[in-house]
Amino acid sequence: MELLLSLAIGVLTGSGVWLLLRPRSFQVIMGLSLLSYAVNLFMFSMGRLSIDREPVLVPGVPLNLLHYDDPIPQALVLTAIVIGFAMTALFLVVMMASRGLSGTDHVDGTEGGQ
């Protein structure tokens, strides 16, 4: 499971960074989205990977992290997802404005060489 998750995070990050460095604004926004998925998975994994641990307190189970999942990274991921979603939407609007004003989807507002 560790190998699979770290490979997934690595592939998402690699593709995200590559797309982020591309000149088209659509590629940039896809790159940012992939990067934020990678970051969210990474944050989630920082609470340690585990199977069959209780997420919510259960009577009779000792109160420590050996028996429960760490709730903090999950709360952090939730916040990060919401903020990341809002920021992506905002970026999309600016991207559309740039496209409308300049008539091109190049991030610099002009095609190369002009």
Added chain:
Amino acid sequence: MNALLAMLSSPLSAHWVIVPILLPLFTGAVMLLMREERRRLKAALNIGSTLLGLLLAIALLRWVDDQGTVGSIGIYLPGNWQAPYGIVLAVDRLSAMMLVLASTVALGSVVFAAARWHRAGVHYHPLFQFQLMGLSGAFLTADLFNLFVFFEILLAASYGLLLHGSGRLRVKAGLHYIAINLGASSLFLIGVSMLYGVTGTLNMADLAQKIPLVTDADRGLLHASAAILAVAFLAKAAVWPLNFWLVPAYSAATAPVGALFAIMSKVGIYTILRLWTLLFSADAGASAAFGGQWLVAGGLATLAFGAIGMLGSQKLGHLAGFAVIVSSGTLLASIGFGQTGLTAGALYYLLSSTLAASALFMLVDLVERWRNAGASIAPHELSDNAPFLSPSLEFEAGMNLDDEEEVLIGKAIPAATAFLGLGFLGCTLLLTGLPPLSGFVGKFAILTALLNPLGLGMSAHNTPGIAGWTLLALLITSGLLGLIAMSRAGIRHFWAAHDRGVPQLRLAEGLPVAGLLLACALLTVQAGNVMRYLQATADALHTPDAYVEAIMGAKPRSAPAKTNDQKAMP
């Protein structure tokens, strides 16, 4: 003011710590409910709320300072959970100082905007208040993830403010600015979660306690997470080579937004100073002062880049942008040495350079408008190229000043022109660090502390070392380069411009520029008191025990006595 101070010392005093965040939040929310046409009311509300915020920040500063001890801080537990389980807000000398600085700059900016710029687009005033909320929150919070949330609030508002007025140039600069900041936010999250993975906490004070306990096997991870986190903050603080977004974005923004953004790069500096001194203090064992040499090296490179940029910029807006970069570089390099005297000098320089840069952004707008109102513009001023040997600069009959000199002597200078000229002169003195204004005092304090790390007369055998001498040389050289650049701009705009009319200047536009420059003059006159305060700030920063103990020891309030009804509920 005294009434505010009295309220602060009342039993409910702890609640005042959260007011700098709530005040702009509610003001912004109320303004969202008003129709866009009611701009005048919104402007009045905005100015009133910002002024109230400034008074509150000054009251908090005096309250913190009056407690006298090294680590005098006010703590507020928003959820009434003891640290490290709940979020903590803390105001110490550094936070209070940054709050006052941010409110001062904001007040100048909003008065300037109310004169005309707020009509250039919609929702200027609510966005401005949300930006203030994010700034106050970032200065007050003592929790890393909470810091991330406040960073996102202030960034989201800044995206809107940067795009205020729209236009191709602003949208292009905004696209780059947003992409860079989203990337930096991803790094912030990676750093925060790695730090949590290693230490198991996100409370800054708790982190300071846990870091000496980190095992050697985990130390590499700890340093990697701190470095990733630092890259996110350094990108916001505009360190070279992460600062290419700054000049286009700040110079494309409308003038009052540029003036407010002068504080934005200082948020990055503040965060680095806070976290670095807290997490990697002398008590941090093997991790003590981790990354200090990187801060110094990055700061020196930024300083050199900014100084060369100032020399190379022909547009006034770019000049102001590079002045912000020079200020960031000076601050980072001085902070990185980790000496209390140097940090105190750097903090003084931070106050002075932020106010001056903010004033310059507004002044640039007034000068540009004056120039657009009439008068010839040389071709080299439209493109951003230096005017070397271009045909337009060759001798022409009309350019000969000697013939007209007799006419020019004795001609009265209009008051508005004189104001612009004197304002520009003031900004030049402040940003290049020439006497008699506070820019000189700041640089002098930095250089003195650099040459006498143990205090005057006690540092006979201490030499600054290679990094210290480089900083000394770069500080002086950057001052010279800045002076050349600003003198050239001043000559071009004020001396070689006799064919222009009188600038149209409104009181509401002149007032904030004059106010910010007067604040710098006040800093100069009160330099002794300010330096005493800043020395106490620096001492507390470099011995963070008191800060850590105050936060970890803050007790939640006991619940109020319950009535029978509440007891009956499950």
